[in-house]
Amino acid sequence: MAMNLTEGAIMKMCRGELKAEDEGVKPILQVIKVMEVVTKAQQQPSSSSSTERYWVVLSDGTHQQQGILATQKNYFVKDGKLQKGSIVRLTHFVCDEVQRRMIIIIVDLDLIIEKSDLIGEPVPVAKPVVVQSPAGQPGTGTGNPQSFPGSSPVGGLVNKPNAAGASMEPPRINQSYGSAYSRNSDSGRYAAPNVPAAYPKTESSAGYPGSVSLGGSYGEQSFRNPRSEALQPPLNTSAHQPQPVYQQPSSMYTNREPIARNEAPPRITPIAALNWTIKARVTAKGELKHYNNPRGDGKVFSFYLLDSDGGEIQVTCFNAVADQFFNQIEVGKVYLISKGSLRPAQKAYNHLPNDQEIFLESTSIVQPCFDDDSSIPQQQFHFRHISDIEGMDNNSITDIIGIVTFISPSASIMRKNGTETQRRILYLKDMSGRSVELTLWGNFCNAEGQSLQNMYDSGLFPVLAVKTGRVNDFNGKSLGTISTSQLFIEPNYPEAHSLRRWFDEEGRNIPSVSISIH
């Protein structure tokens, strides 16, 4: 099949001219090698399979370059989809120079073709492209072994001999703040190739790629940006630029991805530009909930936003502010939102992969966009196979798509606190050969639940996509809805169509193994 790779993309990445997808390019590249990386942490019992890492070598047909797959995308490899020959579009990536090597950190990607013949004869980009420190400026770490305990494979990559980037050379410290700064100002970019990662000494070994070994650790502050911000020139040298400054992506996946947190350069926002505005679609909306605790009564509601870059963030408002905005917020609509406060995500109530959360105040501005922005998807899914749920922790949040093979009538359930709610049980089955029990709670029972029941009673086995389902440990593993879950019946997605085809052709007659005990 003829497929155009993005010509010159690798060279640009290596030169630092294409550092991340927000520069407008989502390069189409071919995977020419996939390697599993064995990390130190994998040998520790406390850290499970989440520390598996995959290195890939990417090609634009002319040049090749190593990259690393964010762990939340490991399933691309595990499912056998991403392989040698795959053609991919990098939809979210960060290029960074680490240990004197340029590395492409693949945070998200589209798989365009699972396997294709190798295109061209790509060669590694010639070394001198990466600007070297001048002689006599070896960096404070060089030659000081104590600063680099991780320069042995311990704590680092113990990967296969030819794995790109395996060398654990110490990083250089930028030789000249002034020159780096002015150079970057000239280029208008926030990080040019001669701005090496300025890791604090103690973290230089645990930095990249040693930090790989620490994957899976959740939200540890000590990993927050090992770079010195002082070395990062501003993103916008023109402070008068009217557009909102885009500063969110570096933290987008930080809670799940130490590697991304380490490597995504901070977007420096001019003080004069602190009045951000986001344009995003509401993808989920919780109930307006009243609560009563020792501190008094109150009410709260939350909703999720998704923007055209694939960023997602939760917005929460309390009390009078909740009343102010609750009726205005509609799922599916696009809004301009500004003057909210950005604070650390309340993980107990926030299930999005973002360390930040927006809290609206009475002075916040929520403005509907009447021209629907088609560049913002209606929903963003990260579907996992049902078989994957077996390995997920209690309370994990996941997106699942499957065929409804059974649904129970709605029943009234008394909560432990004495209040009542509705419940339905259904079973989902997918191509992984597994099935799982899904509990619908509250309104889901009468809305989507009733439609599903009607279809089921008519002898149909509808496709159901679950966005933001919650994994629980009851009876093996099962799933439940939470207030911000979304259900989609017979959705018009490729995944739904292939499931339908699979089920009609063979899946219907293949007994599946339930991961829930009935």
Added chain:
DNA sequence: CCCCCCCC
């Protein structure tokens, strides 16, 4: 400041 995801 402020919600704790429901049941067998």
